[in-house]
Amino acid sequence: MLLLGSNAFIREATNLSFDELVIHMGGNGFFNMGWVEGVASTDARDGLGPFFNARSCNSCHKKDGRARPPSVDAEGPFGGLLFRLSVPGPDGPMPDPIYGGQLQDLASYGVTPEGIPVVKWTEEFGVYPDGTEYSLVRPSYSFKDLAYGPMADDVMISPRIAPHVVGLGLLEAIPLERMQELADPDDEDGDGVSGRIQWLETHEGTLPGRFGWKADSATVETQVADAFKGDMGLTSWIHPKDDCTETQVVCLEEPDAGKPEVTDHVLGRVTFYTQTIAVPIRRAASDPDVLHGKQLFNESGCATCHTPSHITGSSPVAALENQLIWPYTDLLLHDMGPDLADGRPVAEANGQEWKTPPLWSLGLIPVVSGHTRYLHDGRARNLEEAILWHGGEAENARNAFMALTKNEREHVLKFVADL
Numbered sequence: 001m002l003l004l005g006s007n008a009f010i011r012e013a014t015n016l017s018f019d020e021l022v023i024h025m026g027g028n029g030f031f032n033m034g035w036v037e038g039v040a041s042t043d044a045r046d047g048l049g050p051f052f053n054a055r056s057c058n059s060c061h062k063k064d065g066r067a068r069p070p071s072v073d074a075e076g077p078f079g080g081l082l083f084r085l086s087v088p089g090p091d092g093p094m095p096d097p098i099y100g101g102q103l104q105d106l107a108s109y110g111v112t113p114e115g116i117p118v119v120k121w122t123e124e125f126g127v128y129p130d131g132t133e134y135s136l137v138r139p140s141y142s143f144k145d146l147a148y149g150p151m152a153d154d155v156m157i158s159p160r161i162a163p164h165v166v167g168l169g170l171l172e173a174i175p176l177e178r179m180q181e182l183a184d185p186d187d188e189d190g191d192g193v194s195g196r197i198q199w200l201e202t203h204e205g206t207l208p209g210r211f212g213w214k215a216d217s218a219t220v221e222t223q224v225a226d227a228f229k230g231d232m233g234l235t236s237w238i239h240p241k242d243d244c245t246e247t248q249v250v251c252l253e254e255p256d257a258g259k260p261e262v263t264d265h266v267l268g269r270v271t272f273y274t275q276t277i278a279v280p281i282r283r284a285a286s287d288p289d290v291l292h293g294k295q296l297f298n299e300s301g302c303a304t305c306h307t308p309s310h311i312t313g314s315s316p317v318a319a320l321e322n323q324l325i326w327p328y329t330d331l332l333l334h335d336m337g338p339d340l341a342d343g344r345p346v347a348e349a350n351g352q353e354w355k356t357p358p359l360w361s362l363g364l365i366p367v368v369s370g371h372t373r374y375l376h377d378g379r380a381r382n383l384e385e386a387i388l389w390h391g392g393e394a395e396n397a398r399n400a401f402m403a404l405t406k407n408e409r410e411h412v413l414k415f416v417a418d419l
Contacts, residue, residue: 008280008364009064009166015319016276027273030266032058035232037108047261049233050111050254051104051243053082057270060162060231064277065369067162069119069378075144076117077105080162081378082231083117083141086344087152093345096155098148100243102230111250115146126388128402128409136388138339139379148247156344156351159377160213164368166361168220169275169320171210171327173312179208182307182330193304193393195332198348198355203238210331213376214346215355221271228262236262275317279325279360284418293415296408300400305334305356305393328359328419337391340375352392363417383413 012024034056035048054060060067060080067080083103086093095101099114107113121137128134141157185196198209200218209215217223225238233242237260244251284290297303306328315321333353343351354376362383366372372382380386390398401412 004280004283004364004367006368007063009164009277009361009368011278011280013169013276013278013317013319017319020272020276020317020319023269023272024276027269027271030057030270031061031273032056035234047234049106049108050251051114051248052106052108052233053077053102053104053231054079054106055232057227061165063368064165066164066365066371066373067378068369068371068373069139069159069161073120074118076119077113078117078119081117081119082160082162083143084158084160084344084346085151086156086346087154088156092347093156095243095245096152098245098247099146099151100245100248102243103143104233104243108254111254112147114148115143118142118144128406130406132406134384134388136385137379137381139377156342158342158344158346161373161376161378163213163357164361164365165274166277167279167325167327167358168211168223168277169315169317170279170312170323170325171329171331171358172220172275173315173317173320173323174210174310174325174331175313176208178310178313179331183332191301191304192396193301193334195305195330195334195356195393198333200347208331209347209355212346213354213357214349215331215333216346216349220275221267224271224274225262225267228267234262235260236267237264238267272317275315275320279327280364282418283363284414287414287418289411290415290418292408293411293413296404296412297415300404300412301397302401302412303328304397305330305332306359307356326360326419329356332356334394335392336394339391340389342376359416359419362419383416384409387412 033045036046037048069081085096085099087096104114105116120140123135123137125135179197183197184194187194198215200207200209202218207218209218211217211223217226225236228234228236229239240260307330308328309326312321312323333349333355335352336354341352345351374380374386380389387401
């Protein structure tokens with residue numbers, strides 16, 4: 001039995017060599033390490049900021065788990081709930097000219113944070129075909145105390161909840177050919193689902209996006225470097241400059257704590273750590289209700305996007321190769337309809353498209369992270385609401401779920417919670 005309970009997400013892949021286990025544990029230390037500001041005597045972990053959202057990876061991914069939004073109307077800072085910013089540009093979206101690509105609500109000593117996010121919730125009510133009532137909560141976002149001037153009038157804002165980070169190296173090892181096999185950008189099979197690959201230009205060439213809510217990062221390494229830069233204001237060889245704009249003179253004048261602040265050694269260790277976090281085992285896979293829920297999940301069309309299984313191919317970590325995995329994702333972009341739209345394009349993804357998130361380990365979020373908030377901004381208060389928010393290409397699957405009896409819906413939710 002693999003380690004479960006509140007530490008279910010912090011176990012390493014079981015087939016690592018001793019040397020790899022040492023690297024994994026070193027990465028775990030850097031993942032949990034708190035960074036300090038400016039140029040400090042602790043030169044192995046200084047350089048935080050001058051603007052940031054968190055002081056460590058663990059701040060947002062506590063125990064490698066998932067963050068959550070406030071449950072009531074509130075003002076930030078919100079640990080683990082971030083806000084991406086962009087404005088339209090001649091060649092696609094560009095960072096906000098004053099606040100850059102992400103609002104940072106914390107700052108180094110003597111520096112004023114960029115602003116304070118505000119979230120308000122509106123409850124909406126609905127009824128299943130069988131008469132069962134339900135409600136959803138819709139968030140709205142704004143900012144106050146913007147310290148460096150108003151945002152652009154056409155700024156696009158997208159909230160992002162920090163997800164749990166199990167199995168990332170396995171997702172990275174899903175062959176491109178498998179993604180191409182599943183993609184159907186022109187809906188040639190006529191099922192109303194047209195998933196497509198998010199192609200990204202990277203330092204390694206053109207690669208498919210696999211990570212981030214809109215598949216806007218191609219590898220675990222770039223995802224880690226993106227978080228160091230955007231969330232903690234730490235430079236790396238991938239991002240050698242802080243997210244400072246010309247207007248933010250105070251940011252530009254802050255001293256560097258090394259070039260880069262995140263050394264190649266630290267970046268490599270954190271990357272390896274996040275690649276090799278194990279996926280917890282299922283707890284009730286043979287339960288009759290769970291098996292019935294699995295059948296209904298497939299019959300409702302949920303597995304069209306949440307593709308159950310893959311066999312991994314080549315990987316930077318040999319131990320992750322040739323593994324049969326069950327993440328329940330196709331890693332493709334899908335139009336999820338206007339209710340979930342953020343209106344903010346990212347690379348080739350438009351404002352209504354999102355990457356299919358993996359479903360494995362969702363049922364352990366309450367145990368590890370102490371809550372049941374789901375979707376890209378945490379608006380869903382439980383797994384049932386997450387399904388009810390689906391639209392666009394997932395509308396038929398959502399309607400099929402809603403048409404089930406109450407008992408059948410409970411079996412589907414029990415199945416998903418066991419993945």
